[in-house]
Amino acid sequence: MKTYTLYSALASVVLANLDSAAARILTSLDQGASYDFVIVGGGVAGSVLANRLSEVSSVNVLLIEAGGSPNGNLAVEVPFLGTSLSGSAIDWNYTITPQTGLNGRSFELTRGKVLGGSSCLNLMTWNRCANDLYDHWAYLSGDDGWSWANIEKYYLKTSRLVAPADGHNTTGQVTPSAHGDGPVEVSVAGFLQPLDSVVVTASKQTGGIWEFSEDINAGNGLGTTYMQSSVGEGKRSHAASAYLDPIANRTNLDILINTQATRLINVATSGTPDIRTVEYAQSRDGPRSSITATKEVILSAGVIASPQLLQLSGIGPSDLLTTLNITTLISNPLVGAGLVDHPMIPLYFTTNSTTTWDPVLQDTNVFNGDLERWQENQTGLFVDSPADVQSFWRIPEGDGVWSSGEDTAAGAESAHLESIWVNAYAPFGSAPPSTGNFLTVLAAIVSPSSRGSVLINSTSAFDQPLIDPALLTTPFDTYAAVKVIRDIKSFLSTSPAFGALGLEPYGDLASAFVELASNSSEETTSTGEYTKLLKYAVDHSVTVNHPMGTLPFSSSSSTNSSSEAGVLDSELKVKGAKGLRVVDASVFPSVAACHIQAVVYTVTERAADLIKVEYGLI
Template sequence: AFFTSPSQLSKKQYDFVIVGGGTAGSVLANRLTENSKVSVLVIEAGVNHQGNLNLEVPFLGVTLSGTQVDWNFTTTPQNGLNGRVLPYARGFVLGGSGSINLLTFNRGSDDVWNRWASLTKDQGWSWNSVKKYYLKSSSLVPPADGHDFTGQANPAVHGNGPVEVSVPGFSLPIDDLVVSTSNQLGGRFSFNVDFNSGKFVGVGFMQSSIGGGERSSAATAYLEPVESRRNLDILINAQVTKLIQSGTSKSGPIFQVAEIGQPGKRWQVMALKEVILSAGVIGTPQLLLLSGIGPSAALTSLQITPLVDLPDVGTNLADHPLVPNYFQVSSNGTWDDVLRNGDNFGATLGLWQASRQGLFVNSPGNTLAYTRLPANSPALAGISDPAAGSRSAHTELIFVDGFAPFGSVPQPATGNFVTVLTAVVSPTSRGSVTLASTDPFAKPLINPSILSTNFDIQAMVQAIKDAQTFLNATPWQKDFKPVPFGDLANARTDTDKASFARQNSVTVNHPAGTARMSPANSNWGVVDSQLKLKGAQGVRIVDASVFPVIPECHIQGPVYIVAERAADLIKSAYGL
């Protein structure tokens, strides 16, 4: 059943209580209720995902941050960004951040998963082992316009799961230029027909969680189809405010009671088997800390009684920094006018509404590159390579056929533009999530420490240079003739480019690692490789906070993989 207030709950006990109906939480809700004897309650702080057009139209995903479907967090002032404070989007809605994200769907390289297996000493996380969970979570479907996508993706490496994934369903003039430039430059920019094949470097077509021209999310693909199961209750508009100790075991305190709160009011629900925290990279550590689970000294200084001493809770926050690089172009084959001109916007939206066709069936970028740094890059001097392996990238370039207003620079009133979004995907900067207050409704302190290491800034400088090299290639010179625009035009030296990056970087919104997994007997980490909370009983964590290290890719795909494996681990632990 579906509830909008804790007072409506008819039961106080469930086998599993899932905190957070986001990406991972929705997968678990579906998989655990496949067995009709298992009762599950999902508690989601945010709103319903249905009835919000911008959530459905892929191209309009960019408009969701900062609205009522976003927690509207901000970072602390970032030293690496000249003290700037960034908005830090997180989904406040069923489907979580996957309902408001920009839809790129990646699985990561084989190296990414094999490194996870080695860090956690659990071969169950290796590429070969998690393959079945990738295949179980998503399927490659035809693009919205039905074009023959031979050579743009390889159906053989894809599965038959509920999340629909497709190549762009509306071609743009720069798509061919990107492919021709890849063919011409080769080497670090060689064409890769399918990034989801295990080799995650090169230039290729974007794969996105879009089916039939609509966003496909954990809410639409996993939750909606099973909403009517009698053993599943979904409660929205309800924030869990802490876990309550319900007993003691030989592994430590038992936390099988979740407290749900509204200012001045509290309710409790009990998990007969486990509470599963899927509150995401910010919500999960915040809840652990509020419950007395974390670094004891920090908890004591906030006058929270420490119940489980876990120094890693809230640490190791990693994210991918992103810089929009703008180029003015002489072609009018860009979509800039759609954003500027109400009639054009209305017609494009009308086309989407009438037939799920046109520009709005895509996320803003159709093509992208994942690149490794040159071996002699100053970024790599004196450090071991932070990427998972040679089939994983250091940087990413997304090619956008218009002015992507992702940073602080507004779209100019006139002109045609191409944006290259450059990102560092193997960052070494690490930050934290800590409590600002013991009030569960107060926003936590989020410090992703963007561009705080030499590697990250030097890698970003290389990516900015790569963007210019790419757009200087001859295929662009006939119709587009790209010219660096704005601050980029003045960033001539490497030092200038570093300053430009610090002034213009935002994030790709890929935070991970604030409750990372580690081998069961190690003295670091927050959960073991079965995702069970260390030093306690009755709690498992299943979301992007358990990533032992940030993957060199967009991370929703890995969240689905983690959640699918977690469902199997839980079923097997209870013989379900």
């Protein structure tokens, strides 16, 4: 989910950045050091790969991470405080380009610059996506290994279901048999809000697209469900704590921190590029060093930095590379193309409920009291992210939007739209009101058709590339933006469960709704309403912070660089190169209609086995 600041004006939290206990932490490499595998990027994918490859005692693994350790960072550890990490020292502090679909607005894109990556900064929602997402990927790549039947075992290796922080009976809130025995701890909320039961009751009353789902991670990606999060015992469970900290005693894994890869180097003197050398530095103007993997380099720098590094290394659109005087090793216009994210529109309502957590934002004493309760025994509001319930649904087959285009979702059990229910005012870009009680519904498009790009505009890895998710730039996406608001409005107004909350639209949403209510003409309730709601979406959309798809995999038999060929083969190796593989969210060949961290863990577990098989390590 897109992060936002909750408490910067309320309290000052010490954010220490201590060395991790995992493996051997280095700030420089020993002269003559040699490694079989060099992993660039210590986020979710890099952490999983470092663990799984170093399970083989005969190989040596180096993990290079641009940031430091999350250990000792209170805002990482406390689930509720995750919203404060955007713009912090462990964030890359990216900014997207002015968006044509949003009238030129621009805003930050939060990505983790720390061991554990964005799993340390996200809001922890744990969705594995519907089975048909993986079946769709198998179809696109011609590789049945990506089908759910074959990848389920990898999902089960990622995580395990644990009791919520308050130990309440979770019968009917989660399906234990849908979960595995992996290192990431997953639980439903440990401090349920009064709003949660209202939304669930409403979903059961209304049915249809709002039908209640006991467990969104049981195969069908549709329905209203209790949100599952990567939280155990009231603490965030992230990639570094789950995959790196437990292997502190392995002597065949080194972790080089506070070090940024600057480019990849071809070691072949002729023929197919063999890209097994990583150049790195610890500052923009600092000395450059390099390390060569004896087997391969695995690029896990993330959906932004992975295509950036390939382009800096001569792999990408040749016209772009020529403009920057970079020698083209492999010409592929798809490198950095295909960026997609989930647009999200915050909808605010006032409520007569006095049980919201708005006082946490409005009163320093309340905030400090909740924080103290967490510090004493990991209980109370701060054991959860700010939301506990989510809903996913599809635009019906008979909707007119489909007359002009194909279905954007992976299959019949994958959603087009999502709502996230927050029992307070969830501020995006502005301070929350100083008084009052609120309900926020975050409305998202999870199967958008818009596609953007990540393109370098300098030859330095220390310069941010141009990041353009192209939000709301297709007719389907603008239609879906209005559709999701309309569907939520209908749900709130027709379900009896919401009646007692006394909901009234707030702010700009109130202005639009009041104008609609004051004019009952047919034009206003159709075309006029559409125009007003689309303007609201354009003026207020951000993203759920789920960027993906900038280096898609495709069929291993395709070797050209056409739009059907992708950047990677189905084993995630860079086409046209030797010694180089990519494993992170950039590899997704189509949009994942869910919160994507669990998908990245799952993809990486399979990638680790693919690597082991290739080198006879399994």
